[in-house]
Amino acid sequence: MLTNAPRGTKDILPETVGSWQYLETKIRDLCRCYGYGEIRTPTFEHTELFRRGIGEGTDVVDKEMYTFQDRGERSITLRPENTASTVRAYLQNKLYASSPVKLFYIGSMFRYDRPQAGRLREFHQFGVEVLGEASAAVDAEVILLAWDLLKSLGLEDLTVSLNSVGCPKCRPAYRAALQDFFRDKLPELCSDCQSRFERAPLRILDCKVDGGKDFMADAPKITDCLCDECREHFQAVQEYLTALKVNFALDPRLVRGLDYYTKTAFEIKIPSLGAQSAVAGGGRYDGLVKEIGGNDTPAVGFALGMERVLMTLEQAGKLPPPNDKADVFVVAAGDAAKIPAFELITACRRAGYTALMDYAGRSFKSQMKQADKAKAPVALILGEDEVRDSMVTVKNMASSQQEKVPLGEAVAKLAAILSERKGE
C-alpha cells in the first residue's frame, strides 16, 4: 500500500490549508493580546521525559506512545502532548529567570490509538502553559483564553466543566474516602472500575459504565475534601470566571487522564462533535516542574484539538470562504508570444498579483476557458498582432470590455481594473 498514508494520518491539501491558516492566525493574534510567546519544541524527546512527566500507568504512556530506538541506542518517543516538552525547554533554557513565563505552541502530536472521527494518530494541538505563577487569576486567564478563542471563531454551543482535583496534601484523604465508599460496592462495579479501585479510584467517578448508577450521586465529592488552600484557590477561580461571564458548570466527577494535574481541572466540550466532543482540556500542574528536575514551580495550561475545532467550524459553516481566485490570466497565442507572455506574467507576479497561464500550448479558446475557470477578473492577451506591435490586449472578464495598450503599461492597466473592482 505504497499509495496510502499510514493509518490515522492525513494529508492537508491546498483546499483546506486555508482553514488551518485561518485558525492559526486567530490563535497567534489572541495569544499576542494575552501576552503569550510562541515556543516550538522538538517533535521527539527522550522517552523518559514522558514517562516521568505524564506518568506511568496512564493510557497515554502505557499504550499510546510511538517509541523507538534511534541509531545511537537512545529510546526516543514522538511527543504525545507538548506540556512535558515545554517544561523541559523551560528548565533547559533557564526561562525561570523571569516569572511568570507565558508560552503557547501549535504542532503535531502522536498517539497510537484507534482512529475515528476527531481522533487521529498524528493530530494537531494548540496549547498554552504558564510557569511560575500560583495565582488563581492565571487559572482563570488560561480558561478565558480558550473560551475567547472558541467564541471568536463563532462557536456558541460550548460547555465548560470545572473541578478541582486537590493537591498532594488533600488528595490522599479523598482517595481513602472514596475507597471506603466503594469498598462494599465493588461487586456492582464494572471490571474496569474494579481494577481502578486500588490504582486510580478517582477514575471510577467518570466511568461511562458505572457513572449513571444510583449510588454514584452519594459518592464523596473531592470538593468537600479539599484542604483550605485548595478550596480558597478553587473559589477564587470561580469568582474570576463568573465576573468574566464564562459559562462554566462544576463537575465534581471531572478527572483528568494525566497524572500531573493538581487543583484546577477543566474541559471544554462541543456536544455536536459526538464521541470525541472534548475540544480542549487542561488545568493546573504544580508538581510537574519539580518532577522533571526543577524547583517547585506552580504552573497551569491547556491543550486544544485543532482538528476537532476545524470539524466543528466546518459543520457550522463558520469557515471563511476559500480564496482561490487568480488576479489575472495571461493568454498567449502562437509560438512568438511564448517568451513575451512569460515576461509579462513575471512582471505581474513581481507586482504582487496572482497570475496564471497555460503551459501546454493549448488553443486560444481553451486558454480563455482556463481564464474563466481561474475566476481571473482580467485576461492579458498576447497574440501575433500584439507581439508584433509590442502591445497587449487587456480584457475585463466581467464586462467583456477590452483595450489594447503598450506592453509597458499592462501592469498599470491591470492594477487600475483590479482596484476599480475592489471599490465596487
Place this chain on the structure above:
RNA sequence: GCGGCUUUGGUGAAGCGGUUAACACACUGGAUUGUGGCUCCAGCAUACAUGGGUUCGAUCCCCAUAAGUCGCCCCA
C-alpha cells in the same frame, strides 16, 4: 485494545452470479482557422479496496487483510 457498518472511475453514485459496468458532475477536444461564461457533439473504469476460496463463470456468495466510519475505551 473491543464491537457494528462501509469500500464501484477525479467526484456523487446505479447495477446484476454470465458476452458493451447506467446516469450525473468534473476533465479533455470540437461546433467558419484570435476571445470565456449558455447550448450541442464526442472522448473519458480490460475496471468494481487487496489476497484467497466457492462456482462452468463473480464486481455482485464465503473467508482473511487493509482503509474508512460509528460506538466503547481514552483523550485534544
